[in-house]
Amino acid sequence: MCSDTNHFHVERLNQFIYTIQENISEIHPIYRNDPLNLYVILGSEKAILVDTGCGLYPLRPIVERIIGQRDLIVVNTHAHWDHILGNHEFKEVYIHKNEANIVSHGYSVFFLQNSPAKIVKRYEKYDHLIPPAEKVHPLEDGKTFELGGIKAEIIHSPGHSSGSICIQTDKKMLFTGDVAYYGDIFLPRRQEFPRVLKTLSKLINLWDKQKIDKLYPSHRKTPCEPSLLIELWKNIQKIGDVWDKRKYNEFFFAWEFQINDFIFYVSRS
Numbered sequence: 001m002c003s004d005t006n007h008f009h010v011e012r013l014n015q016f017i018y019t020i021q022e023n024i025s026e027i028h029p030i031y032r033n034d035p036l037n038l039y040v041i042l043g044s045e046k047a048i049l050v051d052t053g054c055g056l057y058p059l060r061p062i063v064e065r066i067i068g069q070r071d072l073i074v075v076n077t078h079a080h081w082d083h084i085l086g087n088h089e090f091k092e093v094y095i096h097k098n099e100a101n102i103v104s105h106g107y108s109v110f111f112l113q114n115s116p117a118k119i120v121k122r123y124e125k126y127d128h129l130i131p132p133a134e135k136v137h138p139l140e141d142g143k144t145f146e147l148g149g150i151k152a153e154i155i156h157s158p159g160h161s162s163g164s165i166c167i168q169t170d171k172k173m174l175f176t177g178d179v180a181y182y183g184d185i186f187l188p189r190r191q192e193f194p195r196v197l198k199t200l201s202k203l204i205n206l207w208d209k210q211k212i213d214k215l216y217p218s219h220r221k222t223p224c225e226p227s228l229l230i231e232l233w234k235n236i237q238k239i240g241d242v243w244d245k246r247k248y249n250e251f252f253f254a255w256e257f258q259i260n261d262f263i264f265y266v267s268r269s
Ligand SMILES: [Zn+2]
Pocket: 080, 082, 083, 178, 218, 219
């Protein structure tokens, strides 16, 4: 059910992490990557909100209840709509410099005009142009945030989008955004696969060096084992073998492939 009070599902995962989940399929049934996982990383003095979700229902009161008196840092893992549309509830957001421009302006949601009527009605309030946060801070690879008892580092992870980031903590957690999860995976054009694989290799290397031991993806199951990174790496390599069997998905303007448990959408634009 979708209402102001029960749209989000909040759960404490451990000493440092809360998830705030919403179902993206409620916004348009073509999206099957439920739930969408937003996170709060909680230090003793500061907290990071990882992504702001679909922007339909008030998120900030939920976040404030979780963080109490702590200072809040809002970070977008990338600029796709399901991760940033709640930005307008917050004064400042951080996002990788490659995508800072996208979230500095109103974000058009006209592509969702065929969503269920109650959803369209909510976006109509904003004329289908969702306002940005007041201030956008560009992030660079390696930027760290000391939260008190836990430290977070930005890992630039291009592929899914050019400004995608992961967030690594010194407690061996890796927040993967849309770089890795179990579900329908959205990839850039085939020519850019080397970049996707390079990013996965970089993250696998963190696991090899025992710097991470759990993944916290932005969609579906959480947490996950880091072996997901290897599964993705292997299955993305197989797309070339089944290229002739590609189907066209009009809504996503993408080629669609089913390989093992993954459905891959490869952008045509
Ligand atoms: Zn997403």
